[in-house]
Amino acid sequence: MMNNCNIQLKVYKKQKVKLLLSQILLLIIFLFIWELLARLNVIDDFLFSSPSKIFSLLLEYIKTNEIFKHIWISVYETVLGIIIGSFFGILIAIILWSNEKISKLFEPFLVILNALPKTALAPIMIIWAGTGTSGIVVVSISILIVITIISAYNYFISVDKEKIKMLKSFNANKFQIFTKLVLPSNLINIISIIKINIGMSWVGVIVGEFLVSRAGIGYLIMYGGQVFKLDLVMMGVIVLAICAYIMWKGIDILENYFSKKRGMK
Amino acid sequence: MDVLKFNNVSKDYCNKGESLEVLKNIEFNLIEGQIIAITGPSGSGKTTILNLISGLLKPSKGTIETSGEIGYMFQRDHLFEWRNVFDNVIIGLEIKKMLNDDNLKKVNRMLDIYGLKDFKNSYPSELSGGMRQRVALIRTLAVNPSILLLDEPFAALDYQTKLKVCDDMYKIIKKEKKATIIVTHDITEAISIADKVIVLSPRPAKIKKIYDINLTIDGERTPFKSRNSKEFKSYFNAIWKELNNDEQL
Structure with missing residues (x-):
């Protein structure tokens, strides 16, 4: 039996490695074709750039340490947006959960706010909150807070009513029901909300940096577009993708850790 | 000594402006260390009685006297x-x-x-x-x-486990000397575990009959031994008849 189990584990690991290798291969093929088409002048590398040009530009930026300045600013703004937006979003969801009257009162407004494209309001928000980091963070918060409230609230109210009744049979109050049941049972859900918020926050930060900034990845992309340095635009997008992926992976590891701890996976 | 007493208790629910009578003039008492089983047709308000005792609901009429803490155990x-x-x-x-x-x-x-x-x-x-x-x-x-409320505690289990768990729980309850009310739709379960069985009518639920269960058993009583006693079948038939009378109406 033990042997059989070990073999299965090996097969499973092998499959995982195979999958990863295939994914890397796919990326390499894509980059190779892109490079090839650019070299053969099938595509205009002034408009579409090419992997080698992007790479050499990136090296240049790394050598002068300039790229790290831009990454730092954008990551800082994004993380700030995620933390503040998620915290207040969940806090508001808790208030709505604890009081049915308030939740009914605000429901239509939340639905409308959610449907509204928040980026349309970005220029005004930057004027209100200031043109520096604060304005950009506010744009990012505005994009993610409403959906955070709505999804956290929905997770909170879908907790098993019978379990609440069980706690009430011990005379539990609202606060105890929240801390002992609603919050721990939704820990994984809250992590997945934060996971979604990473993408949302990046949208806010990039839009904000497009509008006003002197540094950041969004600034690099915008600047590159304005001076027709499309290598720079492409490089900005790739750096952005790498940053977003690393942040996402970090939360993903956290999620797996908690899932495993509870024996759910 | 009574640990629980229902004095002429009624309960109405409001459902979309219409009042719905669930319980009507319920009266019974539970004494220390006793086990009472409540059985009746589904939707007859068995669980409502437990919710009233535990204070999760308030009676519309009548009073409920309880002494001490209440422990509530659910189906799941x-x-x-x-x-x-x-x-x-x-x-x-x-x-x-x-x-x-x-x-x-x-x-x-x-x-x-x-x-x-x-x-x-x-x-x-x-x-x-x-x-x-x-x-x-x-x-x-x-x-x-001091009072234990059990709401269909064995319903989620398969038959064999149910018989075993029923014996286990009975032992624990008796050992800890808890006055207990158990709600169940299973007549055999009610007779095997309880000292008294209360049979409810369909909605609005009234108490149709209260059976005192007296079984001849060698040695210590367990629910499993109860099922084999010679009086078991006659109790079953009596309660079965009582419950099915209504359906013919």
């Missing part, structure tokens, strides 16, 4: 998957802020003698259905209630 065990067995058992103590050495010792004692000694650090997902149910019972008993 409602164990928290993120807490181990021990932490699940003490949740009532946590909420009531009764975490002290005495109570923890008591909890440990119950876990030890009721076959969960080696599972204190296990998570609910690692336990069998019967064990989960025992954990839920100990969680209920941890706050030292």
